[in-house]
Amino acid sequence: MSPSAIRRSASSAPRNGPEAPAVTAALVYGAPAPGLIEVPAGALQLSPLIPGSSDVAALPDASVEAAWVLAPPGTLERDFVLAHALRVLRPGAPLTAFAPKDKGGSRLRKTLEGFGCAVVEEARRHHRFCSAGRPAKPSGLADAIAAGAPRIVAELGMWSQPGVFSWDRPDPGSLRLLEVLPPLAGRGADLGCGIGLLARGMLASLAVTALTCIDIDRRAVACAEHNLDDPRAAVLWADMRRAPPDLADLDFVVMNPPFHDGGAEDRALGVAFIEAAARMLGKRGVCWLVANRHLPYEAALAAAFASVAVRAEGGGYKVFEARK
Numbered sequence: 001m002s003p004s005a006i007r008r009s010a011s012s013a014p015r016n017g018p019e020a021p022a023v024t025a026a027l028v029y030g031a032p033a034p035g036l037i038e039v040p041a042g043a044l045q046l047s048p049l050i051p052g053s054s055d056v057a058a059l060p061d062a063s064v065e066a067a068w069v070l071a072p073p074g075t076l077e078r079d080f081v082l083a084h085a086l087r088v089l090r091p092g093a094p095l096t097a098f099a100p101k102d103k104g105g106s107r108l109r110k111t112l113e114g115f116g117c118a119v120v121e122e123a124r125r126h127h128r129f130c131s132a133g134r135p136a137k138p139s140g141l142a143d144a145i146a147a148g149a150p151r152i153v154a155e156l157g158m159w160s161q162p163g164v165f166s167w168d169r170p171d172p173g174s175l176r177l178l179e180v181l182p183p184l185a186g187r188g189a190d191l192g193c194g195i196g197l198l199a200r201g202m203l204a205s206l207a208v209t210a211l212t213c214i215d216i217d218r219r220a221v222a223c224a225e226h227n228l229d230d231p232r233a234a235v236l237w238a239d240m241r242r243a244p245p246d247l248a249d250l251d252f253v254v255m256n257p258p259f260h261d262g263g264a265e266d267r268a269l270g271v272a273f274i275e276a277a278a279r280m281l282g283k284r285g286v287c288w289l290v291a292n293r294h295l296p297y298e299a300a301l302a303a304a305f306a307s308v309a310v311r312a313e314g315g316g317y318k319v320f321e322a323r324k
Contacts, residue, residue, distance in 0.1 A: 022060070022063065023063055023064075023065075024044050024059065024063055024064045024065065024088075025040070025042070025043075025064075025065050025066070026039070026040045026042070026043040026044065026064070026065060026066045026067070026068070027043055027044040027045075027046055027056075027059075027064050027066075027067045027068070027085075027088070028043040028044070028045055028046065028067070028068045028069075028070075029045075029046045029047055029056065029067075029068070029069040029070060029071075029081055029085065030047045030069065030070025030071075030072075031047065031050065031070070032068075032070050032098075036098075036125060036127065037068065037096070037098060037129070039068045040066075043068065047070075048163070048217055048218035048219045049216055049217055049218075051216065051218075051237050051238055051239055051243070053218070055218065056081065056084040056085065056088065057084060057145075059084075059088040060088070061087055061088060062088070062089070062090045062091065063088055063090070064088045064089050064090065064093060065089075065090065065093055066089075066093055066094050066095075067085045067088070067089055067093070067094075067095045067096070068095075068096045068098075069081060069082060069085050069095065069096070069097045069098070070098060070099065071097050071098065071099040071104055071105070071108060072099075072104070072163060073099070073103040073104045074104075074162055074163055075104075075107075076147050076148045076162035076163075077148055077162045077163035078099075078104055078107075078111065079111060079144040079147065079148060080144055080145055080147065080148020080149070080162065080163075081148075082095075082097060082108075082111060082112065082115070082144070083115065083140070083141040083142075083144035083145050083148075084141075084145060085097075086115055086117070086134050086135075086138050086141055087138075087141050087145070089134035090134065091134055091135070091136045092133050092134060092136075093133065093134045094131065094132070094133055094134075095112075095117070095131070095132050095133070095134060096129065096130070096131050097112060097129075097130045097132075098127050098128060098129040098130065099127060099128060100126055100127055101123070101126055101127060101128050102126075105127055105128035106128060108121075108128055108130045109121045109128070109130050112130055112132050114139075114140055115135070115138045115139060115140055115141060115144075116135040116137065116138045116139045116140075117132035117133070117134075117135055117138070118132060118133070118135075119131070119132045120132070147162075148161070148162050148163070149161065150219070150222070150223060153167070153168050153169075155168065155169050155170070156168075156169070156170060156195070156197070158195055158196065158197070158200075158223070158227045159195065159223040159226045159227055160195050160223055161219045161220075161223060163217075163219060164194060164195060164217055164219050164220040164223065165192075165194045165217070165220065165258070166194065167195075170197060171194075171197065171256065172315060172316075172317070173256050173290045173291070173292065173317045174194075174197050174198050174256050174290065176290055176312060176314075176315060176317045176319060177198065177254070177256060177288065177289075177290035177319050178197075178198065178201045179312065180311050180312045180319050181201065181202070181254065181288055183204075183205040183207060184202055184205050184207065184208055184251070184252050184254075185205065185207035185208060185209075185251060185252075186207070186208070186209055186210075186250075186251030186252065187209055187210045187211075187249075187250050187251050187252075188202065188208060188210070188211050188212070188250055188251055188252035188253060188254065189211065189212045189213070189214065189247055189250055189252075189253045189254075189277075189280060190202065190211060190212070190213045190214070190253075190254050190255065191214055191240060191253060191254075191255040191257065191273050191276065191277060192214070192215055192216075192240070192255055192256060192257050192258055192273065193213035193214060193215045193220070193224055193235065194215060194217075194220050194224070194256075195220050195223040195224050195227055196213060196223070196224035196227040196228045196233075196235075198254055198255075198256065199211055199213045199224065199228055199233060200227065200228060202254060203228065203230050203232060203233060208232060209232060210232050210234070211228075211230075211232055211233045211234070212233075212234050212236060212245065212247060213228065213233060213234065213235045213236070214235075214236045214238050214240065214244075214245060215235075215236075215237065215238075216237070216238065216239050216240070218237055221235050221236070221237045240272060240273055240276050241269070241272045244276050247280040248279075248280060248282075249281075249282040249285075250280045250281050250282060250285055251281075251282060251284075251285055251286070252281075252285060252286050252287070252288070253277040253280055253281055253285070253286075253287045253288070254287075254288045254289075255273055255277065255287070255288075255289050255290075256289075256290045256291075257269060257270040257273035257274070257289065257291070258270070258273075259291075259292070259295055267295060267296070270291065270295060270297055270300070271297070271300045273289075274287070274289070274297060274300045274301055274304055274322075275300070275304055277289075277304075278304035278305060278324070281324050282324070283324055284323070284324060285323070285324045286321060286322070286323050286324075287305065287320075287321070287322040287323075288311075288319070288320070288321055288322075289301075289319070289320045289322065290317055290318070290319045290320075291317065291318060291320070292316060292317060292318075293313070293316055293317060293318050297320070301320060301322050304322070305322035305323060305324060306323055306324055307322070307323045308320060308321070308322045308323075309321050309322075
């Protein structure tokens with residue numbers, strides 16, 4: 001499958017995303033902190049980390065009147081998003097791009113000038129704000145979009161995309177979990193599935209009858225749908241903290257839960273995943289979890305499960321088996 005084919009698939013894969021109108025008054029990428037910047041009410045949300053948002057790659061050229069972009073920190077991801085924003089803006093339409101100074105904000109002006117924009121920059125509240133009109137003939141957009149698009153990553157042997165978790169290499173924590181994970185059976189779930197690395201290992205067991213894979217990142221979901229070409233697998237785009245899928249009486253849950261939100265460590269994320277796993281499992285269900293050694297999940301596991309055991313430890317990780 002070509003990169004252009006998976007780009008189209010990635011745009012349409014999460015069926016719960018709203019259809020974008022032919023002409024869009026305003027779009028916003030990301031969730032700015034309250035009071036940081038004023039975005040018009042009703043602006044079309046494009047962040048892949050907000051379930052239900054639209055996909056910037058699906059918007060037609062020159063169809064947007066104004067755009068506000070909270071630029072992501074990764075270079076390939078950031079350039080991809082900014083290039084798409086300029087692609088969909090009408091000539092002369094305003095773009096406001098902003099980011100924390102220490103998370104890519106100091107590089108925004110150079111990036112936009114490289115696309116041919118005349119940029120006005122200001123600094124406030126530890127952020128850099130760059131304002132520009134969409135040039136009549138921007139340069140370098142196609143290259144930036146191609147560099148940030150989905151592709152098969154040789155080291156993974158799977159579809160991935162810059163910006164998703166561990167996009168260009170196997171996550172060592174997930175590999176550690178796969179080393180000790182026994183063959184599973186019955187119905188299960190992979191919480192925070194990413195592009196499907198753990199799920200692919202689980203589906204190697206023919207005794208697995210159904211596997212629901214859940215992630216908050218639309219891009220990861222689209223890639224996982226391609227990577228897990230198995231009728232037993234279903235991939236869902238959902239936020240486990242706010243609207244977890246209604247799953248019950250599962251035989252197993254496997255997860256490598258996130259512990260960062262917006263770039264800052266948030267240990268409550270992992271606790272929320274543990275509590276969700278306990279609710280989803282049946283009476284004799286089992287949860288397998290890998291975590292960084294410094295994360296104190298023992299108390300949450302003990303509160304949610306009848307028995308908890310560390311099955312592996314090393315390399316900065318620990319693997320838990322928890323049973324109802």
